[in-house]
Amino acid sequence: MTCYETLFVVKPTLTDEETAAAITKVKDVLAKEGAELVATDDMGMRKLAYPVDKNDRGYYTVLFYKGEGTLINELERNLKISEDVIKFLTVKYVKNKELAQFDKLVAAAGKKAEAVEAAPAPEAAAETTEA
Numbered sequence: 001m002t003c004y005e006t007l008f009v010v011k012p013t014l015t016d017e018e019t020a021a022a023i024t025k026v027k028d029v030l031a032k033e034g035a036e037l038v039a040t041d042d043m044g045m046r047k048l049a050y051p052v053d054k055n056d057r058g059y060y061t062v063l064f065y066k067g068e069g070t071l072i073n074e075l076e077r078n079l080k081i082s083e084d085v086i087k088f089l090t091v092k093y094v095k096n097k098e099l100a101q102f103d104k105l106v107a108a109a110g111k112k113a114e115a116v117e118a119a120p121a122p123e124a125a126a127e128t129t130e131a
Contacts, residue, residue: 001036001066003102008079008088009058012045019059022084026063029078035067041109052086064106 010022023042030037043060052058072090079088093102 002069003038003064003066003093003099004035004072005062005064005091005093005102005105006075006079006088007060007062007091008085009048009052009060010084011053011086012055012057012059014059014084018084022082023061025082026061026075026079026085029075030063030065030067030071033067033071033074035065035071037063037065039064039106039109039113041105041112048087055086058086062109064102064109 006026008026010019014022023040027037027040041062041064043062045057046060048056048058069092072092076088076090079085093099
């Protein structure tokens with residue numbers, strides 16, 4: 001199986017639930033096509049380099065996965081027809097140096113996800129400081 005990275009940008013006008021639903025929809029396409037999702041990096045809301053569809057900002061998400069090359073066509077078709085996704089980019093990792101970089105990126109995304117899970121929720125942090 002080949003290693004891939006897909007970065008996509010979701011419209012900033014969506015609510016948190018709608019953004020999560022759009023990301024889940026992309027993950028479901030990967031699962032349906034038989035890809036193995038290795039890591040996810042939710043980069044959050046960021047400023048775009050240039051306006052896209054009159055949007056200056058967007059919610060960035062990067063998915064790292066392994067799968068067959070045929071799944072890319074279906075994934076990109078779904079990203080193109082989705083009204084919530086304003087930009088996307090897929091990168092294929094083939095060479096040894098590229099695969100080493102892929103492993104580093106996956107490890108970094110995993111550490112970032114662990115740090116987010118380990119951090120106390122804002123409400124919990126506020127409660128502990130008041131006591």
